[in-house]
Amino acid sequence: MLKVQKIISLVLLGLIFACSTSDATDPNDSQFDDKDNNNPATGGGASNADITLSVDAADAVDIYPDIFGVNNDWRQIPDNTFSNFASTIKNIGTAVVRYPGGWESEFYAWTSNTTPGWNNTPSQPGASITSLKSHISNYSIVLPTAEAMNATVGSGQWNTAIANLKARTKEALTISNIGNGLVEIGNEWWLQFAGGVSRAQKLDKYVNVAMELAEYIESEYPNRTFKLLINGDYTQPQEFTTMKNKFTRAYAAIDGVALHTYTGYNTATHNISDLEERIKNCANNFNPNKNFKYLSEWMPSRDYNDRALYMEAANILPDIIHIYARAGSQAAAFWPPINTSIPGLGLTNWNYSKVFPTGQILGELADSYKGKSLKTTSNKFHLAAALQDANTMVLFITGGKESGKKVAVKINGFTISSIQTVERYVPFDYGNTAAAEPYITQTATAEISSDNEVVVDVNKQGLYQIYKIIVKGN
Numbered sequence: 001m002l003k004v005q006k007i008i009s010l011v012l013l014g015l016i017f018a019c020s021t022s023d024a025t026d027p028n029d030s031q032f033d034d035k036d037n038n039n040p041a042t043g044g045g046a047s048n049a050d051i052t053l054s055v056d057a058a059d060a061v062d063i064y065p066d067i068f069g070v071n072n073d074w075r076q077i078p079d080n081t082f083s084n085f086a087s088t089i090k091n092i093g094t095a096v097v098r099y100p101g102g103w104e105s106e107f108y109a110w111t112s113n114t115t116p117g118w119n120n121t122p123s124q125p126g127a128s129i130t131s132l133k134s135h136i137s138n139y140s141i142v143l144p145t146a147e148a149m150n151a152t153v154g155s156g157q158w159n160t161a162i163a164n165l166k167a168r169t170k171e172a173l174t175i176s177n178i179g180n181g182l183v184e185i186g187n188e189w190w191l192q193f194a195g196g197v198s199r200a201q202k203l204d205k206y207v208n209v210a211m212e213l214a215e216y217i218e219s220e221y222p223n224r225t226f227k228l229l230i231n232g233d234y235t236q237p238q239e240f241t242t243m244k245n246k247f248t249r250a251y252a253a254i255d256g257v258a259l260h261t262y263t264g265y266n267t268a269t270h271n272i273s274d275l276e277e278r279i280k281n282c283a284n285n286f287n288p289n290k291n292f293k294y295l296s297e298w299m300p301s302r303d304y305n306d307r308a309l310y311m312e313a314a315n316i317l318p319d320i321i322h323i324y325a326r327a328g329s330q331a332a333a334f335w336p337p338i339n340t341s342i343p344g345l346g347l348t349n350w351n352y353s354k355v356f357p358t359g360q361i362l363g364e365l366a367d368s369y370k371g372k373s374l375k376t377t378s379n380k381f382h383l384a385a386a387l388q389d390a391n392t393m394v395l396f397i398t399g400g401k402e403s404g405k406k407v408a409v410k411i412n413g414f415t416i417s418s419i420q421t422v423e424r425y426v427p428f429d430y431g432n433t434a435a436a437e438p439y440i441t442q443t444a445t446a447e448i449s450s451d452n453e454v455v456v457d458v459n460k461q462g463l464y465q466i467y468k469i470i471v472k473g474n
Helices: 002-020 079-092 129-135 156-176 199-220 238-246 272-286 317-326 357-368
Strands: 051-062 069-071 097-099 139-143 182-185 227-232 256-260 292-298 331-334 372-377 382-389 392-398 405-412 416-426 440-443 453-458 466-473
Touching (some): 051 317, 051 382, 079 357, 097 129, 129 156, 139 156, 156 199, 182 292, 199 227, 256 272, 317 357, 317 372, 357 416, 357 466, 416 453, 453 466
Parallel strands (some): 051 405, 069 097, 069 331, 097 139, 182 227, 227 256, 256 292, 292 331
Antiparallel strands (some): 405 453, 416 440
């Protein structure tokens, strides 16, 4: 009996080893199908994705590197710490700096580095033009208009104001030595007091100021190489047609427009879905032949994005930058640079020791989103894509507040051969996605489906994830 049990045990052991061995003999067994391993482009089978996004590699426009600019904030950044600020934004990847900033530009005295008459003048002066030029080589400047905007056109006060503005213009252009930079005429004329007149009257005043200064610049600087830009409200493209019709002098001196493109997903007036078309229309309505587009102040506004802060706000930046590139924008400058101006949206903290998620993702975009911007189609999750060179594509997928999904990115006009890298940027704390902390970078994975798709789980671990995926192909 024992002998029989021993034989049965040996047979059972043999069967177990035969079933568990890696030396299978069936040529149709999946482990012999090494086609998937050698060609990962077809290795994943069908994606079975919850959501499909798409990229059209045949529809490409140039990405101008100056769209990764930053505003100076003269009130928040003292002169004695500007070198540290400059170092921080250079590390982020900043391409251009707008100086001296926004509203302070209307009061800024270029010869004394002061802002007389400004009710927000800081206790310590901001960066001087000497400090700026010592640390930043690519910058734009803003010329004042408010003095004349507050006067009645044609009055004695108006004439005095125009003479003063011309003198200040000469100081700004001489002291800044702007060279090949950008020069804006005024800052947000539609939000100025302008003597308490209507918006239409403000526009009329602004056109008269802009004509006076443009004519003066055209006469005094016939060999200028800087771009001269008018300022306007991007949500009202028709006003640029009105300005064109009123611009009876020095029209050809204007090279394009400077727009403040504050935007978001939850607004009827500043909706991101209208952003690309409005940018194009503003520039073309004034002059389709000289339509340089400078987005000199921008951010994902809290009021238009359900109060999105920190990592939540960072999720919106790739979409905005992608739209800027698709609109053919040649330059842009993020505001605010310092978090104390608008907590939750600034690039760094007050002493530049901590780069917040908006600064982190802007840096990633400046580093990787280059070459050609590709047409994309989003679906709840948003997608920005660029062709860095003929064989390299980068994808930025933002999860926002959508629940976790398997996302497929269908790529047309470009055959994927491999996935080079997958990085995932996640909130410091999934339980508090608006925490005032830098995001965390993780190495992640993605697959390639048999239908030339990049497939990845987004927001599986929590909300507000951002994926950066670099793929190779042709």
